[in-house]
Amino acid sequence: MAAVIGDEITEDVAPGPTRRANAGWRRLPVWRWVILAVVGAFFIIPLVAAVRFTGFSSFPAVFHQVGFSAAFELSVKLAFITTVATLVLMLPTVVYVHLRLPKLRRLMEGITILPIVIPPVVLIIGVLEVAPGFLKATPYLLALEYVVLAMPFAYRAFDAGLRALELQTLVEASQSLGAGWGTTMWRVLLPNLRSSLLSATVLTVALVLGEFTMASLDLYQTFPVWIVNFDQTSGPISVAASLLALVVTWIFLLAISTIGGRSRRGGGAEVSLFSVSRRVPPR
Protein backbone atom coordinates (compact mmCIF):
# COMPACT_ATOMS: atom_id res chain seq x y z
CA MET A 1 0.00 0.00 0.00
CA ALA A 2 2.56 2.47 1.13
CA ALA A 3 4.90 1.48 -1.66
CA VAL A 4 2.16 2.02 -4.20
CA ILE A 5 1.47 5.51 -2.94
CA GLY A 6 5.13 6.31 -3.10
CA ASP A 7 5.48 5.09 -6.65
CA GLU A 8 2.57 7.08 -7.98
CA ILE A 9 3.75 10.24 -6.38
CA THR A 10 7.31 9.96 -7.52
CA GLU A 11 6.30 9.21 -11.03
CA ASP A 12 4.49 12.53 -11.11
CA VAL A 13 7.13 14.68 -9.63
CA ALA A 14 10.33 13.15 -10.95
CA PRO A 15 10.14 13.19 -14.70
CA GLY A 16 13.05 11.71 -16.60
CA PRO A 17 15.66 14.02 -18.06
CA THR A 18 14.19 16.23 -20.73
CA ARG A 19 16.63 15.26 -23.45
CA ARG A 20 14.98 13.68 -26.43
CA ALA A 21 16.65 10.66 -27.95
CA ASN A 22 16.91 12.24 -31.35
CA ALA A 23 20.34 11.11 -32.44
CA GLY A 24 20.39 7.36 -32.88
CA TRP A 25 23.46 5.20 -33.17
CA ARG A 26 23.45 5.27 -36.90
CA ARG A 27 24.08 8.99 -36.91
CA LEU A 28 27.23 8.72 -34.79
CA PRO A 29 29.93 10.27 -36.92
CA VAL A 30 33.13 8.39 -37.51
CA TRP A 31 35.26 10.37 -35.04
CA ARG A 32 33.15 9.16 -32.15
CA TRP A 33 33.77 5.56 -33.07
CA VAL A 34 37.48 6.29 -33.33
CA ILE A 35 37.54 7.75 -29.83
CA LEU A 36 35.55 4.89 -28.37
CA ALA A 37 37.77 2.34 -30.09
CA VAL A 38 41.04 3.91 -28.94
CA VAL A 39 39.87 4.40 -25.36
CA GLY A 40 38.29 0.95 -25.37
CA ALA A 41 41.60 -0.58 -26.42
CA PHE A 42 43.37 1.22 -23.58
CA PHE A 43 40.98 -0.43 -21.15
CA ILE A 44 40.83 -3.89 -22.68
CA ILE A 45 44.51 -4.54 -23.47
CA PRO A 46 45.63 -4.60 -19.80
CA LEU A 47 42.86 -7.09 -19.02
CA VAL A 48 43.95 -9.31 -21.88
CA ALA A 49 47.57 -8.97 -20.81
CA ALA A 50 46.71 -9.95 -17.26
CA VAL A 51 44.74 -13.01 -18.32
CA ARG A 52 47.54 -14.06 -20.64
CA PHE A 53 50.17 -13.54 -17.92
CA THR A 54 48.22 -15.55 -15.39
CA GLY A 55 46.91 -18.42 -17.41
CA PHE A 56 43.58 -19.87 -16.41
CA SER A 57 45.11 -22.50 -14.17
CA SER A 58 46.13 -19.91 -11.57
CA PHE A 59 42.57 -18.93 -10.73
CA PRO A 60 41.63 -22.01 -8.69
CA ALA A 61 45.03 -21.85 -7.01
CA VAL A 62 44.17 -18.46 -5.48
CA PHE A 63 41.75 -20.09 -3.09
CA HIS A 64 44.33 -22.50 -1.75
CA GLN A 65 47.01 -19.98 -0.88
CA VAL A 66 48.25 -19.48 2.66
CA GLY A 67 46.39 -16.65 4.29
CA PHE A 68 43.74 -16.29 1.59
CA SER A 69 40.83 -17.48 3.66
CA ALA A 70 41.86 -15.50 6.74
CA ALA A 71 42.29 -12.30 4.73
CA PHE A 72 39.09 -12.78 2.79
CA GLU A 73 37.17 -13.56 5.96
CA LEU A 74 38.46 -10.42 7.64
CA SER A 75 37.46 -8.30 4.63
CA VAL A 76 33.97 -9.80 4.54
CA LYS A 77 33.53 -9.25 8.29
CA LEU A 78 34.66 -5.64 7.98
CA ALA A 79 32.33 -5.13 5.03
CA PHE A 80 29.41 -6.51 7.02
CA ILE A 81 30.06 -4.43 10.14
CA THR A 82 30.71 -1.29 8.12
CA THR A 83 27.54 -1.69 6.09
CA VAL A 84 25.31 -2.29 9.09
CA ALA A 85 26.84 0.59 11.03
CA THR A 86 26.59 2.92 8.02
CA LEU A 87 22.94 2.15 7.42
CA VAL A 88 21.99 2.37 11.10
CA LEU A 89 23.80 5.68 11.50
CA MET A 90 23.04 7.39 8.22
CA LEU A 91 19.49 6.42 7.28
CA PRO A 92 17.73 7.81 10.37
CA THR A 93 19.96 10.87 10.27
CA VAL A 94 19.16 11.71 6.66
CA VAL A 95 15.42 11.09 7.15
CA TYR A 96 15.51 13.28 10.24
CA VAL A 97 17.28 16.08 8.41
CA HIS A 98 14.79 15.95 5.56
CA LEU A 99 11.80 16.02 7.89
CA ARG A 100 12.83 18.33 10.69
CA LEU A 101 15.87 20.28 9.60
CA PRO A 102 15.66 20.78 5.84
CA LYS A 103 17.66 23.98 6.21
CA LEU A 104 20.66 21.95 7.29
CA ARG A 105 20.81 19.96 4.07
CA ARG A 106 23.53 22.13 2.58
CA LEU A 107 25.57 21.86 5.75
CA MET A 108 25.13 18.08 5.81
CA GLU A 109 26.26 17.90 2.22
CA GLY A 110 29.35 19.87 3.19
CA ILE A 111 30.13 17.71 6.23
CA THR A 112 29.67 14.45 4.42
CA ILE A 113 32.03 15.50 1.63
CA LEU A 114 34.83 16.00 4.19
CA PRO A 115 36.05 12.40 4.13
CA ILE A 116 36.88 13.06 0.48
CA VAL A 117 38.80 16.20 1.40
CA ILE A 118 40.96 14.41 3.92
CA PRO A 119 42.92 11.70 2.07
CA PRO A 120 42.74 8.29 3.80
CA VAL A 121 46.51 8.22 4.12
CA VAL A 122 46.29 11.42 6.17
CA LEU A 123 43.22 10.39 8.13
CA ILE A 124 44.80 7.16 9.34
CA ILE A 125 47.68 9.10 10.97
CA GLY A 126 45.20 11.10 13.00
CA VAL A 127 43.15 8.03 13.81
CA LEU A 128 46.14 6.08 15.13
CA GLU A 129 47.02 9.16 17.15
CA VAL A 130 43.69 9.55 18.92
CA ALA A 131 42.17 6.04 19.00
CA PRO A 132 42.11 4.44 22.45
CA GLY A 133 44.39 1.44 22.90
CA PHE A 134 41.68 -1.21 23.09
CA LEU A 135 40.38 -0.17 19.67
CA LYS A 136 43.81 -0.01 18.12
CA ALA A 137 44.35 -3.61 19.16
CA THR A 138 41.50 -4.87 16.95
CA PRO A 139 40.92 -4.70 13.21
CA TYR A 140 37.43 -3.37 13.91
CA LEU A 141 38.85 0.11 14.31
CA LEU A 142 39.06 -0.08 10.52
CA ALA A 143 35.34 -0.80 10.27
CA LEU A 144 34.61 2.29 12.36
CA GLU A 145 36.73 4.42 10.05
CA TYR A 146 35.27 2.84 6.91
CA VAL A 147 31.91 4.12 8.08
CA VAL A 148 33.41 7.59 7.82
CA LEU A 149 34.81 6.86 4.35
CA ALA A 150 31.44 5.48 3.20
CA MET A 151 29.56 8.49 4.51
CA PRO A 152 29.75 10.64 1.34
CA PHE A 153 28.27 7.82 -0.76
CA ALA A 154 25.68 6.72 1.79
CA TYR A 155 24.51 10.27 2.44
CA ARG A 156 24.08 11.01 -1.26
CA ALA A 157 22.30 7.74 -1.95
CA PHE A 158 19.74 8.39 0.79
CA ASP A 159 19.47 12.07 0.00
CA ALA A 160 18.71 11.34 -3.66
CA GLY A 161 16.16 8.69 -2.68
CA LEU A 162 14.39 10.97 -0.21
CA ARG A 163 14.30 13.90 -2.61
CA ALA A 164 12.29 11.77 -4.99
CA LEU A 165 9.66 11.05 -2.31
CA GLU A 166 6.90 13.20 -0.91
CA LEU A 167 8.39 12.48 2.47
CA GLN A 168 6.23 14.81 4.53
CA THR A 169 3.01 13.46 2.98
CA LEU A 170 4.05 9.85 3.43
CA VAL A 171 4.95 10.34 7.06
CA GLU A 172 1.80 12.29 7.86
CA ALA A 173 -0.39 9.76 6.08
CA SER A 174 1.25 6.92 7.92
CA GLN A 175 0.93 8.65 11.29
CA SER A 176 -2.67 9.66 10.76
CA LEU A 177 -3.40 6.00 10.16
CA GLY A 178 -1.98 5.36 13.60
CA ALA A 179 1.55 4.17 12.86
CA GLY A 180 4.36 5.02 15.25
CA TRP A 181 7.85 6.02 14.16
CA GLY A 182 9.14 2.48 14.03
CA THR A 183 6.31 1.31 11.79
CA THR A 184 6.60 4.36 9.56
CA MET A 185 10.30 3.80 9.11
CA TRP A 186 10.08 0.06 8.58
CA ARG A 187 6.93 -0.31 6.54
CA VAL A 188 6.63 2.99 4.71
CA LEU A 189 10.05 4.55 4.22
CA LEU A 190 12.25 1.49 3.82
CA PRO A 191 10.19 -0.06 0.99
CA ASN A 192 10.26 3.27 -0.80
CA LEU A 193 13.99 3.62 -0.36
CA ARG A 194 14.88 0.15 -1.59
CA SER A 195 17.10 1.24 -4.44
CA SER A 196 18.82 3.89 -2.30
CA LEU A 197 19.52 1.27 0.34
CA LEU A 198 20.84 -1.04 -2.31
CA SER A 199 23.20 1.47 -3.83
CA ALA A 200 24.43 2.62 -0.43
CA THR A 201 25.08 -1.00 0.51
CA VAL A 202 26.85 -1.89 -2.69
CA LEU A 203 29.02 1.21 -2.68
CA THR A 204 29.96 0.56 0.94
CA VAL A 205 30.77 -3.09 0.34
CA ALA A 206 32.82 -2.28 -2.75
CA LEU A 207 34.70 0.38 -0.80
CA VAL A 208 35.55 -1.94 2.08
CA LEU A 209 36.55 -4.87 -0.13
CA GLY A 210 38.91 -2.64 -2.11
CA GLU A 211 40.34 -0.43 0.61
CA PHE A 212 44.10 -0.78 0.85
CA THR A 213 45.53 2.43 2.28
CA MET A 214 44.16 2.43 5.80
CA ALA A 215 44.27 -1.32 6.25
CA SER A 216 47.91 -1.60 5.24
CA LEU A 217 48.99 1.33 7.38
CA ASP A 218 47.03 -0.07 10.32
CA LEU A 219 48.95 -3.32 9.69
CA TYR A 220 46.00 -5.65 9.17
CA GLN A 221 45.87 -8.25 6.41
CA THR A 222 42.63 -7.54 4.63
CA PHE A 223 42.15 -9.03 1.19
CA PRO A 224 43.78 -6.17 -0.80
CA VAL A 225 46.71 -6.04 1.62
CA TRP A 226 47.13 -9.79 1.35
CA ILE A 227 47.31 -9.60 -2.45
CA VAL A 228 50.28 -7.23 -2.23
CA ASN A 229 52.16 -9.03 0.48
CA PHE A 230 51.59 -12.22 -1.37
CA ASP A 231 53.18 -10.89 -4.56
CA GLN A 232 56.62 -11.34 -3.08
CA THR A 233 56.25 -15.08 -3.64
CA SER A 234 54.10 -15.65 -6.72
CA GLY A 235 53.38 -13.25 -9.55
CA PRO A 236 50.75 -15.12 -11.61
CA ILE A 237 48.64 -15.93 -8.58
CA SER A 238 48.65 -12.29 -7.44
CA VAL A 239 47.48 -11.17 -10.85
CA ALA A 240 44.80 -13.86 -10.78
CA ALA A 241 43.66 -12.61 -7.37
CA SER A 242 43.57 -9.05 -8.72
CA LEU A 243 41.42 -10.09 -11.65
CA LEU A 244 39.11 -11.90 -9.28
CA ALA A 245 38.83 -8.70 -7.21
CA LEU A 246 37.91 -6.81 -10.37
CA VAL A 247 35.28 -9.35 -11.32
CA VAL A 248 33.75 -9.21 -7.84
CA THR A 249 33.42 -5.40 -8.03
CA TRP A 250 31.95 -5.74 -11.49
CA ILE A 251 29.31 -8.20 -10.31
CA PHE A 252 28.42 -5.90 -7.41
CA LEU A 253 27.96 -2.89 -9.65
CA LEU A 254 26.04 -4.85 -12.26
CA ALA A 255 23.76 -5.90 -9.44
CA ILE A 256 22.99 -2.26 -8.60
CA SER A 257 22.43 -1.23 -12.16
CA THR A 258 20.18 -4.22 -12.90
CA ILE A 259 18.04 -4.00 -9.78
CA GLY A 260 18.20 -0.22 -9.79
CA GLY A 261 17.26 -0.17 -13.47
CA ARG A 262 14.20 -2.30 -12.85
CA SER A 263 12.81 -0.04 -10.13
CA ARG A 264 14.05 3.22 -11.48
CA ARG A 265 11.58 5.34 -9.59
CA GLY A 266 13.35 5.10 -6.26
CA GLY A 267 15.55 7.94 -7.41
CA GLY A 268 18.68 6.26 -6.15
CA ALA A 269 19.52 4.12 -9.14
CA GLU A 270 22.65 5.67 -10.56
CA VAL A 271 23.94 7.15 -7.38
CA SER A 272 27.50 8.17 -7.25
CA LEU A 273 29.18 10.81 -5.25
CA PHE A 274 28.30 13.22 -7.95
CA SER A 275 24.66 12.61 -8.61
CA VAL A 276 24.25 15.75 -6.52
CA SER A 277 24.31 17.85 -9.65
CA ARG A 278 21.46 15.92 -11.18
CA ARG A 279 18.97 16.35 -8.41
CA VAL A 280 15.28 16.76 -8.88
CA PRO A 281 14.60 20.49 -8.64
CA PRO A 282 13.41 21.58 -5.20
CA ARG A 283 9.71 21.97 -4.89
Add this chain to the structure above:
Amino acid sequence: MAALRRARTLAGLLPFAVYVAAGLGAPAVAIAIGAFQSSANGRFTLSNIKDAVHGVYLHGFETTLLVSVITAIVPGIVGFLVAYAIFTAKRGALLRRAVITASGVFANFGGVPLAFLFIATLGTTGLATGWLTAIGLNPSTHGFNLYTTSGIVVVYMYFQIPLMVLVILPALEGLRPAWREAANNLGAGAWQYWRYVGGPVMLPSFLGCVLLLFGSAFSSYATAEALTSGSVPLTAIQIGSFLNGNVLAGQQNVGKALGFGMIVIIAVVMACYAVLQRRSARWLR
Protein backbone atom coordinates in the same frame (compact mmCIF):
# COMPACT_ATOMS: atom_id res chain seq x y z
CA MET B 1 11.32 28.45 24.96
CA ALA B 2 11.93 28.56 21.25
CA ALA B 3 15.60 28.01 21.92
CA LEU B 4 14.77 24.94 23.97
CA ARG B 5 12.63 23.51 21.20
CA ARG B 6 15.37 24.22 18.72
CA ALA B 7 17.89 22.44 20.91
CA ARG B 8 15.54 19.45 21.17
CA THR B 9 15.20 19.35 17.39
CA LEU B 10 18.95 19.47 16.91
CA ALA B 11 19.40 16.66 19.44
CA GLY B 12 18.22 14.21 16.77
CA LEU B 13 21.49 14.81 14.99
CA LEU B 14 23.50 13.87 18.05
CA PRO B 15 24.52 10.32 17.06
CA PHE B 16 25.73 11.51 13.69
CA ALA B 17 27.49 14.54 15.16
CA VAL B 18 29.25 12.45 17.80
CA TYR B 19 30.35 9.88 15.23
CA VAL B 20 31.74 12.50 12.87
CA ALA B 21 33.48 14.31 15.70
CA ALA B 22 35.13 11.10 16.91
CA GLY B 23 35.89 9.44 13.59
CA LEU B 24 36.82 12.46 11.52
CA GLY B 25 37.04 15.61 13.66
CA ALA B 26 39.35 14.32 16.37
CA PRO B 27 41.87 12.75 13.96
CA ALA B 28 41.90 15.89 11.81
CA VAL B 29 42.46 18.12 14.84
CA ALA B 30 45.21 15.79 16.07
CA ILE B 31 46.97 16.18 12.71
CA ALA B 32 46.59 19.95 12.68
CA ILE B 33 47.93 20.23 16.23
CA GLY B 34 50.71 17.72 15.67
CA ALA B 35 51.87 19.62 12.60
CA PHE B 36 52.78 22.55 14.87
CA GLN B 37 54.27 20.52 17.70
CA SER B 38 57.84 19.54 18.19
CA SER B 39 58.27 15.76 17.97
CA ALA B 40 60.73 15.86 20.84
CA ASN B 41 58.99 17.87 23.54
CA GLY B 42 55.51 18.71 22.27
CA ARG B 43 56.09 22.48 22.29
CA PHE B 44 54.79 24.76 19.59
CA THR B 45 57.09 24.99 16.61
CA LEU B 46 57.06 25.84 12.93
CA SER B 47 59.98 23.56 12.13
CA ASN B 48 57.77 20.65 10.95
CA ILE B 49 56.06 22.92 8.48
CA LYS B 50 59.42 24.29 7.42
CA ASP B 51 60.72 20.76 6.83
CA ALA B 52 57.56 19.86 4.92
CA VAL B 53 58.11 22.62 2.38
CA HIS B 54 61.83 22.03 1.82
CA GLY B 55 64.04 19.39 0.27
CA VAL B 56 62.62 15.94 -0.45
CA TYR B 57 59.21 16.87 0.88
CA LEU B 58 58.95 19.95 -1.31
CA HIS B 59 59.99 17.72 -4.19
CA GLY B 60 57.22 15.33 -3.11
CA PHE B 61 54.61 18.07 -3.26
CA GLU B 62 55.92 19.17 -6.65
CA THR B 63 55.79 15.65 -8.08
CA THR B 64 52.32 15.06 -6.63
CA LEU B 65 51.04 18.33 -8.08
CA LEU B 66 52.58 17.57 -11.48
CA VAL B 67 51.08 14.07 -11.60
CA SER B 68 47.70 15.35 -10.39
CA VAL B 69 47.55 18.18 -12.92
CA ILE B 70 48.42 15.92 -15.86
CA THR B 71 46.07 13.15 -14.73
CA ALA B 72 43.28 15.67 -14.26
CA ILE B 73 43.54 17.51 -17.57
CA VAL B 74 44.27 14.67 -20.01
CA PRO B 75 41.65 12.22 -18.67
CA GLY B 76 39.34 15.22 -18.31
CA ILE B 77 39.45 15.88 -22.04
CA VAL B 78 39.40 12.21 -23.07
CA GLY B 79 36.59 11.44 -20.62
CA PHE B 80 34.57 14.37 -21.91
CA LEU B 81 34.91 13.12 -25.50
CA VAL B 82 33.87 9.60 -24.50
CA ALA B 83 30.93 10.92 -22.51
CA TYR B 84 29.83 13.09 -25.43
CA ALA B 85 30.17 10.18 -27.84
CA ILE B 86 27.86 7.98 -25.79
CA PHE B 87 25.60 10.88 -24.85
CA THR B 88 24.59 11.24 -28.47
CA ALA B 89 23.81 7.53 -28.65
CA LYS B 90 20.24 6.54 -27.95
CA ARG B 91 19.25 6.56 -24.28
CA GLY B 92 19.15 3.01 -23.03
CA ALA B 93 21.08 1.77 -26.06
CA LEU B 94 23.44 -1.11 -25.39
CA LEU B 95 26.54 0.97 -26.09
CA ARG B 96 25.52 3.62 -23.61
CA ARG B 97 24.65 1.17 -20.87
CA ALA B 98 27.84 -0.80 -21.44
CA VAL B 99 30.05 2.30 -21.21
CA ILE B 100 28.31 3.59 -18.09
CA THR B 101 28.50 0.27 -16.24
CA ALA B 102 32.10 -0.25 -17.30
CA SER B 103 32.93 3.28 -16.12
CA GLY B 104 31.42 2.47 -12.74
CA VAL B 105 33.64 -0.57 -12.46
CA PHE B 106 36.88 1.02 -13.67
CA ALA B 107 36.44 4.24 -11.72
CA ASN B 108 36.30 2.16 -8.53
CA PHE B 109 39.20 0.03 -9.63
CA GLY B 110 42.49 1.08 -8.24
CA GLY B 111 45.27 0.18 -5.94
CA VAL B 112 46.95 -3.12 -6.05
CA PRO B 113 44.97 -5.02 -8.67
CA LEU B 114 45.36 -2.09 -11.04
CA ALA B 115 49.10 -2.00 -10.53
CA PHE B 116 49.34 -5.70 -11.37
CA LEU B 117 47.27 -5.28 -14.50
CA PHE B 118 49.74 -2.73 -15.80
CA ILE B 119 52.79 -4.71 -14.78
CA ALA B 120 51.42 -7.49 -17.00
CA THR B 121 50.87 -4.95 -19.78
CA LEU B 122 53.72 -2.44 -19.73
CA GLY B 123 56.21 -4.11 -17.42
CA THR B 124 59.50 -5.35 -18.85
CA THR B 125 57.90 -8.58 -20.11
CA GLY B 126 54.43 -7.13 -20.59
CA LEU B 127 52.12 -7.75 -23.51
CA ALA B 128 52.04 -4.19 -24.88
CA THR B 129 55.77 -3.82 -24.26
CA GLY B 130 56.29 -6.80 -26.56
CA TRP B 131 54.07 -5.32 -29.28
CA LEU B 132 55.72 -1.91 -29.09
CA THR B 133 59.20 -3.42 -29.17
CA ALA B 134 58.22 -5.45 -32.23
CA ILE B 135 57.39 -2.26 -34.13
CA GLY B 136 60.59 -0.61 -32.95
CA LEU B 137 59.10 1.55 -30.20
CA ASN B 138 60.51 -0.08 -27.10
CA PRO B 139 58.97 2.04 -24.32
CA SER B 140 61.99 1.97 -22.04
CA THR B 141 64.30 3.34 -24.73
CA HIS B 142 61.79 6.16 -25.30
CA GLY B 143 61.93 7.45 -21.75
CA PHE B 144 59.03 5.44 -20.37
CA ASN B 145 59.35 3.43 -17.20
CA LEU B 146 56.30 1.92 -15.57
CA TYR B 147 57.82 2.21 -12.11
CA THR B 148 58.43 5.95 -12.22
CA THR B 149 56.35 9.08 -12.57
CA SER B 150 55.63 8.44 -16.27
CA GLY B 151 54.24 5.00 -15.40
CA ILE B 152 52.08 6.41 -12.60
CA VAL B 153 50.59 8.94 -15.01
CA VAL B 154 49.59 6.22 -17.49
CA VAL B 155 48.19 3.94 -14.79
CA TYR B 156 46.12 6.72 -13.16
CA MET B 157 44.35 7.28 -16.51
CA TYR B 158 42.77 3.88 -16.01
CA PHE B 159 40.53 5.13 -13.22
CA GLN B 160 40.51 8.85 -14.01
CA ILE B 161 38.97 8.58 -17.51
CA PRO B 162 35.96 6.53 -16.33
CA LEU B 163 35.60 8.82 -13.33
CA MET B 164 35.36 11.77 -15.71
CA VAL B 165 32.74 9.96 -17.79
CA LEU B 166 30.65 9.36 -14.69
CA VAL B 167 30.86 12.88 -13.34
CA ILE B 168 30.41 14.78 -16.59
CA LEU B 169 27.44 12.76 -17.93
CA PRO B 170 24.84 14.34 -15.64
CA ALA B 171 26.06 17.76 -16.75
CA LEU B 172 25.81 16.78 -20.43
CA GLU B 173 22.27 15.62 -19.85
CA GLY B 174 21.51 19.16 -18.74
CA LEU B 175 22.29 20.44 -22.25
CA ARG B 176 18.77 20.81 -23.58
CA PRO B 177 18.11 19.72 -27.14
CA ALA B 178 15.86 22.80 -27.38
CA TRP B 179 18.95 25.04 -27.17
CA ARG B 180 20.57 23.24 -30.04
CA GLU B 181 17.37 23.44 -32.09
CA ALA B 182 16.94 27.11 -31.27
CA ALA B 183 20.54 27.79 -32.33
CA ASN B 184 20.01 25.86 -35.57
CA ASN B 185 16.83 27.77 -36.30
CA LEU B 186 18.74 31.00 -35.88
CA GLY B 187 21.24 29.74 -38.43
CA ALA B 188 24.09 28.64 -36.17
CA GLY B 189 26.38 25.81 -37.23
CA ALA B 190 27.99 23.30 -34.90
CA TRP B 191 30.96 25.57 -34.21
CA GLN B 192 28.81 28.56 -33.35
CA TYR B 193 26.58 26.43 -31.14
CA TRP B 194 29.57 25.22 -29.11
CA ARG B 195 31.25 28.61 -29.08
CA TYR B 196 28.25 30.62 -27.86
CA VAL B 197 25.82 28.16 -26.23
CA GLY B 198 27.08 24.70 -25.35
CA GLY B 199 30.63 25.69 -24.46
CA PRO B 200 29.82 28.48 -22.00
CA VAL B 201 27.12 26.37 -20.33
CA MET B 202 29.41 23.36 -20.00
CA LEU B 203 32.58 25.18 -18.99
CA PRO B 204 31.92 25.48 -15.23
CA SER B 205 30.87 21.82 -15.04
CA PHE B 206 33.88 20.75 -17.05
CA LEU B 207 36.30 22.69 -14.86
CA GLY B 208 34.55 21.45 -11.74
CA CYS B 209 34.93 17.85 -12.85
CA VAL B 210 38.59 18.41 -13.71
CA LEU B 211 39.15 19.75 -10.18
CA LEU B 212 37.50 16.65 -8.81
CA LEU B 213 39.86 14.48 -10.85
CA PHE B 214 42.72 16.53 -9.48
CA GLY B 215 41.57 15.77 -5.95
CA SER B 216 41.21 12.09 -6.76
CA ALA B 217 44.75 11.82 -8.17
CA PHE B 218 46.18 13.99 -5.42
CA SER B 219 45.03 11.75 -2.58
CA SER B 220 45.72 8.40 -4.28
CA TYR B 221 48.11 6.24 -2.35
CA ALA B 222 47.48 2.57 -2.94
CA THR B 223 48.12 2.44 -6.68
CA ALA B 224 51.41 4.29 -6.61
CA GLU B 225 52.59 2.40 -3.53
CA ALA B 226 51.81 -0.97 -5.07
CA LEU B 227 53.34 -0.03 -8.40
CA THR B 228 56.57 1.55 -7.25
CA SER B 229 56.96 0.07 -3.74
CA GLY B 230 57.27 3.62 -2.50
CA SER B 231 60.23 4.64 -4.63
CA VAL B 232 58.53 7.62 -6.30
CA PRO B 233 58.45 10.77 -4.17
CA LEU B 234 54.72 11.41 -3.88
CA THR B 235 53.51 13.16 -0.75
CA ALA B 236 50.99 10.41 0.05
CA ILE B 237 53.74 7.82 -0.12
CA GLN B 238 56.04 9.92 2.03
CA ILE B 239 53.29 10.16 4.64
CA GLY B 240 52.84 6.40 4.47
CA SER B 241 56.53 5.89 5.14
CA PHE B 242 56.20 7.89 8.35
CA LEU B 243 53.63 5.37 9.53
CA ASN B 244 55.74 2.45 8.38
CA GLY B 245 58.48 3.78 10.58
CA ASN B 246 60.99 4.37 7.78
CA VAL B 247 62.09 7.76 9.09
CA LEU B 248 64.54 9.20 11.53
CA ALA B 249 63.46 9.37 15.15
CA GLY B 250 62.30 12.80 16.27
CA GLN B 251 60.68 13.53 12.91
CA GLN B 252 57.27 11.89 13.35
CA ASN B 253 55.44 15.17 13.35
CA VAL B 254 56.82 16.12 9.94
CA GLY B 255 54.42 13.45 8.65
CA LYS B 256 51.55 15.34 10.25
CA ALA B 257 52.76 18.58 8.71
CA LEU B 258 52.71 16.87 5.29
CA GLY B 259 49.21 15.60 5.98
CA PHE B 260 48.15 19.07 7.03
CA GLY B 261 49.58 20.45 3.79
CA MET B 262 47.60 17.93 1.76
CA ILE B 263 44.39 18.82 3.57
CA VAL B 264 44.97 22.53 2.90
CA ILE B 265 45.58 21.96 -0.83
CA ILE B 266 42.55 19.69 -1.27
CA ALA B 267 40.38 22.08 0.74
CA VAL B 268 41.28 24.92 -1.63
CA VAL B 269 40.52 22.71 -4.64
CA MET B 270 37.17 21.59 -3.22
CA ALA B 271 36.23 25.18 -2.44
CA CYS B 272 36.82 26.08 -6.10
CA TYR B 273 34.79 23.00 -7.06
CA ALA B 274 31.88 24.14 -4.91
CA VAL B 275 31.93 27.61 -6.48
CA LEU B 276 31.95 26.16 -10.00
CA GLN B 277 29.23 23.68 -9.07
CA ARG B 278 27.03 26.55 -7.95
CA ARG B 279 27.65 28.43 -11.19
CA SER B 280 26.78 25.44 -13.33
CA ALA B 281 23.69 24.65 -11.23
CA ARG B 282 22.15 27.85 -12.58
CA TRP B 283 21.71 26.26 -16.01
CA LEU B 284 21.72 22.57 -15.38
CA ARG B 285 18.66 21.44 -13.55
